[in-house]
Amino acid sequence: MSDFDLIDDPQPGQNAPEFTVSELSGAIKRTLEGEFGRVRVRGEIGRVMRAKSGHLYFDLKDARAVINCTTWKGQVSGLGVMPEEGLEVVAEGKLSAYAPASRYNINVDRISVAGIGALMAMLEKRKAALTAEGLFEASRKQPLPFLPEVIGVVTSPSGAVIRDILHRLRDRCPRKVLIWPVAVQGQNCAPEVANAIRGFNALGPGGPLPRPDLLIVARGGGSLEDLWGFNEEIVVRAAAESDIPLISAVGHETDTTLIDYAADWRAPTPTAAAERAVPVRLDLLAALDSLGSRMLTGLTGGVRARAQRVRDLSRALPRSEDLLSTPRQRLDHATARLPAALRSATQTKRGALTQAAAVLRPRLLAGRIEAERKDLRAASARLGAALPRAVAAQAERLRTRVARLRGEILTQGRARDQQRLEALSARLSRAGTAQVRTWRRTLDGLDRVRATVGYEATLKRGYAVVRDQDSIVTTAAAAATHPSLEVQFADGRVTVIPNASAEGARPRKGRSKSAPDDQGSLF
Template identity: 60%
Template sequence: MDLIDDPQPGMNAPEFSVSEISGAVKRMIEGEFGHVRIRGEVGRVSRPRSGHVYLDLKDDRAVISGVMWKGVAARQVTQPEEGMEVVATGRLTTFPGQSKYQIVIEEIAPAGMGALMAMLEKRKAALAAEGLFAEERKRPLPFLPEVIGVVTSPSGAVIRDILHRLRDRFPRKVLIWPVAVQGERCAPEVANAIAGFNALTPGGAIPRPDVVIVARGGGSVEDLWGFNEEAVVRAAAASDIPLISAVGHETDTTLIDYASDRRAPTPSAAAEIAVPVRRDLLAWTAEQEARLTSALTQGITRRGQRLVDLSRALPRAETLLDTPRQKLDRAGDRLPAALRALVHRGEARLSQASGGFRPSLLTHRTRRMGDELRSWSVRLGPALERGRTAKQRDLDKIAPRLDPARIEQARKNGARELEALSRRLARVGAAQIDGWRDRLDGLERMRQSLGYTETLKRGYAVVRGDGDVVTTRAAAQAADALEIEFADGRLAVGEGSATPAPKPKKPKDTPPEQGSLF
């Protein structure tokens, strides 16, 4: 299409539409600048939800817009960040919708090592400001893990070194999550592996690791750059499983080293950190067993010696009952004499009580109560008769005023009531007299039992001197004459002091007293 039209009459310049002139500019720019490489500082960076990346490349005098389509952005090893100096390779084109030109970036890389390290330091500072590298976030490693997860390449020498060191030190179960350890696929695969190990269910079909090792051999900064990516650092910081980073050699440092719970200088050192030495554990266990056995033996020996020392201070078992046996024998020997003394004291108290008892008083009281009974029985008959006569007179007084039939009925009723009352009174009187008679009989029996005459029948005697009862030897010696009363009569003793009676001899046929049972 020819953009130069014939000018209208009276006009010297041709006329173009907006679309026409925009298309002409687009063709000219794309024709003149096919592929270009532009070096500049990344300015504004925008990442919409579509996945495309929009950015500005600038220097101290100009700015050019750039765009990376979604597929190209995903393939980039280094993602552009604001302030980074980069070299962008692509083609120039225009965007008619905003009347501007831009570069469609096909590849972008840091402008040099200095720029790469500056970007690394900037990212490190930003992540540290979020607290992802804080020491309080780091978790202690298990002393002896059952399962160890390893995130590394399955075909490199790293995994062989780790397995060899684990086999030499302490064989454990190992789960390998294969990943790319460099290139554009490194960062997402490592982040997914760390998250995948944490997503395993404890006790499931696939055991969940107790510790995770992220390992890679040495290389250049560009080779190890995937472990500096933000996604890898955040995945390591968010891991619930303790994580050991073993990326590169001892002098190589990546951002995952700061986010991990423990950094190992080499992959082999990571295996040494993960598990102890089995032989050392066995030696330590044997040493502790020997110490425990020695401590137990010494403790038992000391306690046995202490028991022997204490047993020497205790009396012998056969001597513990000697004193109780002796006390029992003494009590058994004293028991018969105590029983005899108790009987004698009882007899003495009974004799004293019976000595002051006067039978004449009890006889007088019994005779008086009998007289009262006879008096009441004599007075009872006339009283009943007087009561019957008085009631009859009362009936005679009111008889003229009453109906004869009712009077007769009342007389019969009164007679019956009087008869019943007489019978009741006779029964009550007879019962009262019987009760008094029983009481008198009981008092008589008590008088006889408490009287000294019953005691005389049991072999005792009453000694009187000058008419009074003699209870002591001194009184008997002082009396002019003594009289002894037995159960069948009294016997007068001549004048003078009584000689003491000889001590009765023990009959020969009396059996010996029972000895001690002990």
Template identity: 60%
Template sequence: MSDLFEDDAPSAPGNAHDYSVSEIAGAVKRVIEGEFGRVRVRGEIGRVSRPGSGHLYFALKDDRATLDAVAWKGQAAKLAVKPEEGIEVIATGRMTTFPGSSKYQLVVEALEIAGQGALMAMLEKRRVQLQAEGLFDPARKRPIPFLPEVIGVVTSPSGAVIRDILHRLRDRFPRKVLIWPVAVQGQACAPDVARAIAGFNALTPGGALPRPDLLIVARGGGSIEDLWGFNEEIVVRAAAASAIPLISAVGHETDTTLIDFAADLRAPTPTAAAEMAVPVRAELAALIAEQGARIARVMTLSADRRRQRLADLSRALGRPEALTAPSRQRLDLTASRLDPALRGATAAKRAAFARVGGRVGPSLLAGFIAAETRDLARLAGRLAPGLSLRAERTRERFDTLAARLDRAQANRAAEALREVARGRERLGQIEARLAAALPARLVRERERLAALDRMRATLGYTETLARGYAVVRAGEALVTQAGTARAAPRLEIEFADGRVAVRPEEAPPGKPAGAARPKTGGDSQGSLF
């Protein structure tokens, strides 16, 4: 039986062993890991990558070669030095291969700075970067409180530093002290100090555990490697973000770390930090006593001066008896005239009342009533004409308003008729525009439909068939692979002018798959190959 698809004949096998790719990769991996089980490599870090998985990928390079390195997530968190591009380090780890991309790499287990020069260069680079962000700006530093009630100390609880601070505070001015124990060197130093600063700031003022009014971050002296935790970016940012004023007291007077620039105040030593935190109580007491004595002397002197001034002014006033004698005399004279005047006024009022009382009688009251009755009758006669006049005026006013209302209604009705006329006119215009727009819209839609139909015809596969291509189907499914075509019992090939049914056959040995051989007999459709 002829075959529709034929494979090339394999070449004759040689004497050499055939290795698989996995075998070669495994052998290379065993050789490299056996020869370089644990190595220390010195080089400059380049192209650091920190993907979301938590692993660290970077390169170690010198002037002639580059070595890829990786620190897995668990080990990366423990590295004493975080990889930064451009610093020279010594990496300790083991060599291995990555068969997926035919490359070898160093799995880093420890990382250290290659020398103090490189360490200082990295420190200076970090200082410039943080300064550019404004973390060291003097304008953002807060003043230290004069006498804090509670002082928070971030340091090691077992060193001499905390004892010196407590002793100095007790000697100068005893205050409440909260100690947050931290590691002051090593890998845990930076995260511990940053958490301590943030933890003190998170305390609620006036809560069960009082929030400090001042923070002191302290550590004794040491080498630059010992103090390196206070140069870490996480510590500097925590100090800059602290809402509580912070004093940095790290190392001796000659030691400088990056937290010194971010703190609100730098102390040369931890003991000096305690001295800056509180004043001397005895000196304050002496100052208060001195100020009190000065206030007492000033008050006494002022009282003496005012008393002397009052005495001088009182001598110029004269005797009080001489000042009040004329007024007392006028009062006595007026009092002597008051009694006769009251008696005379009473007698005059009594005589006037007697004269008026003699004229009052029934005839006077009758005359008063008659006069009031005449006035009432006169007013009653004027009331009827007044009411008639008021009613007439009111009626005339109502007639005037009714006439105005009729005119207003007529004007409103005319305006409404004019609005209806204008509306009908606008409706006629809109109908005319609609009648003219519909045919034009139909023409545009027909043109658009024709364009879409032309695009459909152009992009359809039937046009592709007209250019010489064909579509192969196995039943209703399209066939795009030779293996699928071999497995199908029957194929149908569609051309531009119709479809042809074919049946694939097995390819004879020694002939490549896909070589075309004519089919002889058996099928009226024939063979396309």
């Protein structure tokens, strides 16, 4: 052989198998998974990273070694405890290898806290972080309602806690209670309690379920692990964000969870929460009775004091007899003078009436009526002739003013003169309308006077006018000399024959509107 032998030529005596890198990595992966399978490892959590895809990557370490851990997105909800840096835990999962990076890791699907000390350290760390955010500030806490109408209870429906709360509410002051059933321990505890608090707050007024005025989150006593769901951040934030006042009643007097700091009031026991939620009904009734008695006593004393004050003031007033004696004497004097005054007034009015009746003779009235009628006709004739002339004169004046105003408009401002023209036209129109209205009212008044003083109005009061063919008959002797007479009533005229029977009387055609059946001779 030459001095330049290939280095990959097999040497005598060598029989070791030859692997590719992928074959060796796969063999190591199969050996790890087959030899160890599912493992439980205790250690302290180091670096924690959550990828955008939702997968979770973290380290599990002790004093001398570090193991990479992976939790896929679908496994995160079942971990039980979310990994936090510095927390000592027991991780369970399947050991595997990642060939591209020559690393082995644990696919963790369950985490539990390693001991009470680790839980307490985790609790103190979470409490400090939430306190720094201000979730436990006293200024955020709301006052509890004095007497809530509806109380919402978040607890397990099958435990003794809900029975104790209902029994205490029934004894003190019965109220409406809405129960939101939740798991009070385990993995489902924290999300269900948070959803219940937010669900009660989402209820609106006027809906199928009434919105509670007060919330109670309650659970019986237990170990730190049992109560851990009420230490979860999601529950604490839901309690701090609640618009409805919330009472925390988790565990017994010595048990403390983070929801106690975020709640508006912490009750040592569920029974104490029910006692704090409502007052004692009998105490309220007794207080109302006491207040009613005090009010009645105060009113009675006030009325008595005012009555005494009125009596004291009345002693300084004069007697009613003294106040009424002078008016009573004036009334007696006026009563004594009243009959004579009435008789004197009656005599005076009767004399004035007689004097006025003396001048009211029919012939005089007829003459005055005829004169008024002539004056009315003359005024009507003058009005008919004067009105067109007045209108024509006003129209001529209007045209003259319009022409003059148009000339002024050409020399002065058109807009200002146009406004003046419109104002003058409106004033002229209103003046003419008012003048015509005045004349019309005068004419209507004269016509009403004519109708009032005319003899037709007298006929309507039961009188009649007796005529022969050309003149008015005023006496019975004159009526006897005429063969026939015409009698005018308010509703028509009839012709009668003196000294004739009732059958001889007949209505005058075309003049009588209606005649009574028993109308006959007037003589």
